[in-house]
Amino acid sequence: MYVLSEDFTKRVRSIQPTGVRKMFDMAGGDVISFGLGEPDFQPPPIAIEEFHKAMLDGRNKYTTTAGLPELRKVIAESWSDYDSNLDENNVCMTMSGTNALFNCFMALVEEGNNVLIPEPYFPLYGPDVTLTGGEARYYPCLFENEFIPLVEDLEKLVDENTKAILYNFPSNPTGAMLSIEQRDELLNFAIKHNLWIISDEVYDRIIYDAEHVSFIGTDYDRVLLINSFSKTFAMTGWRIGYILSPNLDAMTQVIKLQYYLAACSNDGMQYAVLAAFQKASKYPEQMALEFKDRRDLICQRLNEMPGVSCHVPKGAFYVFPKVSIEGMNSEELAIELLKGGVLCSPGSAFGKSGEGHLRFAYTISKEDISKGMDKVEAVLKKLI
Ligand SMILES: Cc1ncc(COP(=O)(O)O)c(C=O)c1O
Numbered sequence: 001m002y003v004l005s006e007d008f009t010k011r012v013r014s015i016q017p018t019g020v021r022k023m024f025d026m027a028g029g030d031v032i033s034f035g036l037g038e039p040d041f042q043p044p045p046i047a048i049e050e051f052h053k054a055m056l057d058g059r060n061k062y063t064t065t066a067g068l069p070e071l072r073k074v075i076a077e078s079w080s081d082y083d084s085n086l087d088e089n090n091v092c093m094t095m096s097g098t099n100a101l102f103n104c105f106m107a108l109v110e111e112g113n114n115v116l117i118p119e120p121y122f123p124l125y126g127p128d129v130t131l132t133g134g135e136a137r138y139y140p141c142l143f144e145n146e147f148i149p150l151v152e153d154l155e156k157l158v159d160e161n162t163k164a165i166l167y168n169f170p171s172n173p174t175g176a177m178l179s180i181e182q183r184d185e186l187l188n189f190a191i192k193h194n195l196w197i198i199s200d201e202v203y204d205r206i207i208y209d210a211e212h213v214s215f216i217g218t219d220y221d222r223v224l225l226i227n228s229f230s231k232t233f234a235m236t237g238w239r240i241g242y243i244l245s246p247n248l249d250a251m252t253q254v255i256k257l258q259y260y261l262a263a264c265s266n267d268g269m270q271y272a273v274l275a276a277f278q279k280a281s282k283y284p285e286q287m288a289l290e291f292k293d294r295r296d297l298i299c300q301r302l303n304e305m306p307g308v309s310c311h312v313p314k315g316a317f318y319v320f321p322k323v324s325i326e327g328m329n330s331e332e333l334a335i336e337l338l339k340g341g342v343l344c345s346p347g348s349a350f351g352k353s354g355e356g357h358l359r360f361a362y363t364i365s366k367e368d369i370s371k372g373m374d375k376v377e378a379v380l381k382k383l384i
Contacts, residue, residue: 011131018123019349020359023334027343032372034360035343037172037318041234041287044280047272054268061267065259067093067242068270074277075227075242082217083246090244092255093265097202097228097241102128103261104198104224104243107253109134113163115198116154120147120320120350120357122172122200134163140353143322146311147176151189158189164196165189167215170203173350173359174320175295175313178213191220202228202241203316205284208292210314221247224254231316232284233276240269291317294362294369301373302360306384319360320347325383330355333383340379342372 005013024035042048066072072088079086094100101124109115111133117125119138126136137157141147154165167186169178178186190197199215204227215223228241243254258264276283295313302310302321310321325333330346337344337358347357362369 011133014130015127019331020123020345023338023343023345023349026335027338031338031341031343032368032375033343033364034362034372035345036363037316037361038236038363039231039234039287039317040363040365043233043235043238043272044276044283046279047233047235047276050275051268051272054271059268059271063093063264063267063270065264066091066255067265068274071270071274071277072242074274075244078277079214079216079244082214086216086244086246089248090246090251092243092251092258093270094241094243094258095262095265096239097200097226097230098124099239099262100226100228100241100243101125101198101200102131103254103257104226105129105132105134106261107250107257108164108196108198108224110163112161114159114161115163116157116165116195118149118166118168118171119352120173120347120354122168123349125166125168126351137162138351138353141171141174141176142353143309143311143320143357147171147174147320148178148182149186151185154186154189158193158195162193162195164198166198166200168200169213170201170207170313170315172203172316173318173345173347173354173357175311175316175318177207177210177314179210180213183213183215187215187218187220190222195222197223198226199223200226202226202231205232206288206291206317207315208288208295208313212315216244216246221245222250223247224250229273229276233273233280234283234287235273238266238269238272240265240273291362294364294366295319297366298360298362298369298373301370301377305373305377305380307380317362319362320354320357321360322356323358323380324356325380328383330358334358336383337376337379341375342379344376 347354
C-alpha cells in the first residue's frame with residue numbers, strides 16, 4: 001500500500017539519514033574502510049564468559065530501571081577521582097550512549113528551547129534536539145583553534161531560551177580534548193547563562209597524551225554525563241551505556257523517563273560489564289596503546305600528502321584532516337576516494353563547518369592503514 005509521507009510526523013520527516021551511513025551504504029565489499037567509528041577489537045573475553053554464565057544462571061529478566069546496583073556502584077567509584085561523593089544513586093544504566101543522549105534531551109528540552117551543539121558534530125545531536133521539540137544551534141569548533149570552541153562564538157548564540165549546551169570531549173569527529181583551563185572557560189560560560197551541560201564523554205578512556213578532563217567534579221551540578229561501553233570495552237553491538245549526574249533531582253527524572261524509553265537495560269549484560277570493570281579494568285588502555293600507534297601512522301602519512309593538513313588528535317580514534325582540492329567539496333572527494341578503494345566520511349556529514357575535511361576512523365590494522373593511505377595518496381596526486 002502506498003503511504004503518503006504526510007502520514008508521518010513533521011518531527012520524523014524533518015530528520016535525514018546521516019552522511020556517514022550514506023557513504024557506508026554506497027561502498028562495496030572491496031574497499032579499505034575508515035568509515036564507521038567502532039573499535040576492531042572484541043569485548044574482553046571475561047565479559048563474554050560472564051555474559052554467557054549470567055544467562056545460564058537465569059539472568060534473563062527485567063532489572064530495576066536504573067540497573068544493577070553493584071554495577072552502578074562500580075561505575076560511580078570509577079569517577080571517584082573526579083567526585084568522591086558519587087554513589088549508585090548517581091548512575092542510571094541505559095541501552096547505549098545513543099539512548100542516554102535521547103533521554104537527556106527528552107528530559108530537558110521543551111518546545112521553544114534551544115540547545116547549543118558543537119559543529120562538526122556526532123550526527124545524532126541535532127536530530128535528537130529536533131525530535132524532542134527544540135532547536136539545535138551549532139557552535140563552531142574550527143581547525144584553526146585546534147577544534148576547541150571559542151566562548152565569543154557561544155555568546156553570539158545563547159539567549160534566554162537556551163536550555164543546555166552539549167560538550168563532547170574527546171570529540172567525534174575531531175579527536176579534540178580539553179585542557180583544564182579550556183574546560184573552566186566552557187564551564188563558566190554555562191554557569192553564567194545557567195545552562196545544563198550534557199557532557200558526552202564516551203571516549204574518556206580512549207586517550208593518548210593527556211589525562212581526561214571531565215565536566216564531572218566541578219562545583220557545578222547542572223551536569224548530565226553520557227557514557228557508554230561501546231568504545232570503552234569494544235561493545236558497540238551490545239548497546240549498553242549510562243547517564244551519571246551529581247544532581248539527584250536530575251537522576252530522579254532521567255530514571256523515571258528511562259522506564260518509558262526502554263524499561264531497563266539488559267540483565268545478563270550488566271553482569272558482563274561488571275566483570276569487565278573488575279577483571280579487565282586495563283582493557284581500554286591496552287586498546288588505546290594500539291590506537292596511538294595507528295594515530296601516529298595515519299597522521300604522518302596524511303601530513304605528507306599534497307593538499308592535506310592534519311592535527312594529531314589527543315583522543316578518540318578519528319582524524320579530521322583539512323583536504324583542499326580545488327573545485328571539489330568533501331562529499332565529491334569522498335566519492336573519488338571510494339572509487340579509488342577507500343571508504344571515509346565527508347566532513348560535511350558532520351555539519352557545515354566540517355566542509356573541507358574528511359574523517360578517517362583508524363579502527364583497522366596498521367597494515368590496512370598503510371595500504372589505505374597509499375590509495376588516498378594516489379587519488380589525491382591525480383586530482384591535484
Ligand atoms: C560522540 C559519541 N557519542 C555517543 C555515541 C553513541 O555510542 P553508543 O550508542 O554506541 O553507546 C557515539 C558513537 O559513535 C559517539 O561517537
